[in-house]
Amino acid sequence: MRITFIISCLIATHFVSAQTEAPYQSKDSIDIENMLDTIIYEDQNIDLFETSLNGRVMTAMITETGDTLIMDKLDDISITSLRKFKTPEDYAKYMKFKRYAAIVYPYAKEAIKIFRETEHATLTMKKRKRKKHIKKLQEDLKHKFEQPLSKLTKLQGKILIKMIERELDKNMFTLIKSLRGKLSAFYWHNASKLYSYDLKEGYQEGKYEILDAVLQDFDISYRIEQDDLKEKK
Structure with missing residues (x-):
């Protein structure tokens, strides 16, 4: 609305x-x-x-x-009714997920912003130039986010990924493949299994009802404004 x-x-x-x-x-x-x-x-x-x-x-x-x-x-906002839970355990889980979602929210929002801008900036680039651009971006992001992201717990990391997948409507495997190539996607897919996570699973609304309820309250959408593009040129 x-x-x-x-x-x-x-x-x-x-x-x-x-x-x-x-x-x-x-x-x-x-x-x-x-x-x-x-x-x-x-x-x-x-x-x-x-x-x-x-x-x-x-x-x-x-x-x-x-x-x-x-x-x-104003940007679109989500108005939700008061939550009802079947058990006290479900309520405790909801509150825990909500705390963790608040922690990773800034990173999820920044990730969507970077993805949208990179997607737009590399739209007309040739394959070699696009690869070079993304590699440079990866180095910058590693320097900026490696330390804070390394402090996230396993569950916080999963919520972060689900936030991103939900917004982009793509699983993480597909996103990595589109940006880094098939080999990188398979490498990270296999590595993620050590943490009991499947990068090909994606966000499936209805599978985790409590997580659905939490993510509805966090808007990480980003649209590219023409004025922003002019400033970056």
Whole structure:
């Protein structure tokens, strides 16, 4: 569900008084060409216009009382009902999984971001250049994440993998194969068996109901914005 919300940015009195040297700009002095629309807000006619906030062009309006309201959109959110558990053991397991999911959440979110950007950046690359790009990326990621990831428990590592598989709708074997090749995929698939994990299994909704309930509360999605791509070029 995409929710449109209005962030109220009240103009504080102490800020206005600090700008006494600047000429007062009334509501009527706003450039008419920037007006986008007129809406009714609490029985008042409010003009919408474009403004810049932290480098982003956003829609805003000034109310009759002088308040500035900036409008934006939230990402999709998940609203879930209160959980019901069959046994106290199931509840304890849910809470444990949720704690562990919170620990690995930042890594899962970063992994999805890196995957999406790499997927887009290498889309038009030739095989040799793509391989070189991914190898360099792997070295950078190893330096950045090897130490914190090595501290994860076996279960935390599994939850991290399930988070990623659930978001990308692909098993880890397929992901490794697409990025590193078939030999690397088979190597890590065999190595993962030492930890009782099957990289070909993937995320299967309904197989682990408690894990499903936990992962529904963690959004690790990432979409590539055109502005982000321009900055990276």
